[in-house]
Amino acid sequence: MIFDISHRTHYRYSQPVAQSQHVAHMLPRATPHQVVLSSALRVDPAPDLRSETIDSYGNQVTILDIDTPHEELVLHATSHVKTSLPPPIAAAPRSSWTTALVNGPRLPDGTLDLETIQFRSPSRFTPLSPAIADYASPSFADDASIHDVAMDITRRIFRDFRFDASATDVSTPIEFVLRERRGVCQDFAHLALACLRSRRIPARYVSGYILTRPAPGQPKLQGADASHAWISVWSTDNGWRDFDPTNGIAVGEEHVTVAYGADYFDVAPITGVLLGGGDHSVTVEVDVTPVG
């Protein structure tokens, strides 16, 4: 599918901001199932310094400095992205999760595949705990493949947890989410990552969008009004495959990836440090329109 995406974030401050610095992950990256046809990020007021870099995961990063006092800030990302369905899941015999990753994963030259291995360690937002290991445990049947495990965790989180944007904020620990059984896509993604990493399955956090206007008769998915988050899980059989615990599904071609990393912290759409500004309010508008 081809999408037109518009992602507009508007900050309003009660007092002028003397100086601000922002890091934005708002321009979609390429993936094996996604081609970025075009993308742009407009910033108002015009930054005094703007630099585009690629981080160690290959994501597009925009760094912005504004030294002139301002009371509003608008970041408006637009892009044109083509997605395709991932290939079908590998046929049997599929390796059990218990043996699939022993001594690996490795690259064709026999050396360790660090780009994958780096995603199996716990991270800031995915700390491990006995409670999380316990919650994850039923999904790790001995004969299950990694794909089975990931799908099961994805479905269980969808079933066991309630979407509630007021229950958590950006720094709510997953322990709380697990106890309260409520949260948003970001929380569910972190929880799913922690479950997988508790058995050292490489899994990463994906920040992106899903189709906001479903086809007639189809339900609108949760998370469509804003940027969305889900996970990507690695297995020897299938490589990286994406799962959306917020909606309980394996990801097809209606998800658009912006960036991925160990967790939210690596790929937050916008983070900033301000001098001054007082209180602030923010509105985010996301529009994902299929155009072909």
Place this chain on the structure above:
Amino acid sequence: MPKTAPSMPPSQVLFLTSYRREIGARGGYDEMLDITGKVRPDWQPFVEEMARLTPADRDALSDRIDRRIRRTGITFDIFADPSKSQQQWRLDPAPVIISADEWAFLERALTQRARLFDAALADFYGAQRTLRDGTVPPDLVFADRSFVRACRNALPSEGQITFYAADLARGADGGWRIIDNHTETPAGLGFVLANRVVHSENMGEVFNHCNVIRLADHFHRLRNALAERARRDSPRIALLTPGAHHPDYFSHGYLARYLGYLLVEGSDLIVKGSDLYLKTLEGLREVDLVVRCTDGRFVDPLELEPNGFLGPAGLLRASRKSPALIANTIGSGLAQNRGLGEFLPALSRKLLGEDLLLPDTRRRWLGDDTNRRYVLANLDTLFIRKTQEGTGRPGQAALGENPAHLSDEKRKVLAADIALHGSTLVAEERIHFSTAPSITPDGPVPRPFAVRVFIARTEDGFRAMPGGLAMTIDPENAVALSAPDGHTRDVWILSNDRQNPHVSLWRPTLEAARVQRSQRVIQSRVADDLFWLGRYCERLDWTLRVMRSALRRSNDDNGPSTGRYAARLCLEALLTPRSDDPDYLKHITSARELDTLVGLVRNDTKATRSILASCRGLHRVAYMTRDRLSLEAWRTLGRFDPADTWLRALTATDEPATLLDVIDDGLAAVSSFTGLAHENMTRNFGWSFLDMGRRLERAFHLSEAILTLFVPNPGGEEEQSRLLLLLELADSFITYRSRYRLDPLLPLVLDLLLLDDANPRSLAFQLAALTRHMSSLPGSAAGRAPADDRRIVDELAAALRVADVEDIAASQSAENLGALMRRQLRLLPEFSDKLSRHYFNLADETPHRVHTRNSPTHDL
């Protein structure tokens, strides 16, 4: 081995008797005595010198060192509860002595280690060859929060590590083992320097007799290397500290002073574009190099830990542009991961092509399945510890969990923890610590220790600082440098060559002096602190004077018998104006005795201008501006440390005669500091702010007293007693008498205290000084419209100039005098406010973070 003296003098035999006995009973390796009880040759000169001292001499020596330690202010955690003994820093008269040959080996081994860690970091943050081929398990690196992924591929050609410290313990076999590594920060280097200065001063003869290698040369080479790294003539080098609230702040300040670098905090710095600047009174000044004494994960709130404001937002970007900007590089702490130990021999062969000379103590990394199985089966003999412990505060290594002492329940929890978090844990075995003498009143006793040794990248590559920090540990519980009781020993490295007389970096060369001078810019924050230092000093001075005058009037037969009411008014004025609590007001006015009010002014917690509050404030700002004060000035102010005996003496008694003595001591200390500052401080902007603080406070108190005592004017005898009190408080009695030879008359007193700009106690004098300082400050150039602060001072001075003494003193209601004084009292605080906003706002403003989350932004 050279022979020990065959016929030992009786004094030495006596000196060693009980030590010998204890060593015999204890077993294990002792540094001073060999297995047969003979003094090791390298210790012989020390034993000779110490044995010559009488027990009383040795006690006196210990006391002298103790006093010097306290005077120098060596301490963990300045703001900690002073009653807790664990915060005390103690330095033993006995050093740990290491022979030249042994040191030669250690230096080779430890500099090899520094090279190895440097190469390992370059690989972990670069090509990751040794992770790819499994020499080091990748999970060990990826699970370590000290691995700062954002620093990948930003490698300075000057190297990752400038400062490395190793903790060593000597095994029962006499061989040294590395029990911990520190690659994150200089890890307490300032403490060793301070210890050495105190020790060499007090052990003079013994020190010289033993031919100990000095430290100065090492620091000289280090400084040259850092200057070269900064790539500029007269570089501006800053030592980045978390601030005065960090327990190791003393060490940071001492090191900065010794090296002649600026001591800065995160809020002193700002990144613009990709360059790093220091916020000074004169605007932004580029910083060429940062010596990092903060945890690297907290130095950039934009890209690293979101709550890490120990550095400026954007620092990482600046260090990507200039990779050599920060030493050690951000992320360098990764190399100190305890789990690395078992992989170091292979890593050394791979990266250096050399065999590792000195291994780490035996540790098993619990991210490895085999290790995990072994450890779970042998829990009782092992200690479980974290792979990382931050910035390596000396003596603060955690003790680790010994499962042998755990209940079954807790063992299960531990086992689960190991299963989940094995990648961040190690298991280690109990180790042997050798003993060395500690001098006590009963003679030397053997005490187990571990030692921290410091390696630095100097102009000729890595070198070990010839010295170290030995700390007494409890061998039952420690497997690393865990020394909660703060008992330290200097480490003497002996030389085979004759050592030159003492050279110290305190006496810089002419070239270094020029560099120093150009570096003496004033951070906005420091100016702010100096301003408050001036204010607190003067406030303390005034309050003590009021207390003294009140006490003299309350009981003492020799003092002025009248004037009690006047004194009472002044005490009340000190207590009331900032308290809007009506009950408290009642509490004050119902106090019958002057003594009660004196007690409140002394240490009532609700009184914002109490002696206690001023001492706390004074101590805090003095500590934060320490590197701007002379040693004598700092020591003088040490009296007002709330933990010091002076404040305790002041609060311990209500007996007037004793109190008066203590107050006089305090006043002498304040004036001694004022004198020292006046005589010794460079007349730079820092001095201006210190003096402005004092002038402002003095003007305020004087105006307040005049308003309190003479508006309205009671007339008659009461007026006389009030005039006497005012002259006493303003320290102008003698001046008045010598000038007028009359009993005090209000117009004459007001002339002297308000208008006479030759009297350093007069209001006019204070305002003139403020005006003068304001004109000298940056941003006060002619032609520009004066700033608010300057306008207020001008206004106050003008109001005073047009005042006519006869007129203001005339009417009994003293309306004009009241108006004049009230205006001062209103505008002086406003002046302080505007001044802060004008000069300190850069330092004041705290940045904060914003972010959007991957979800509806409902709660933002």
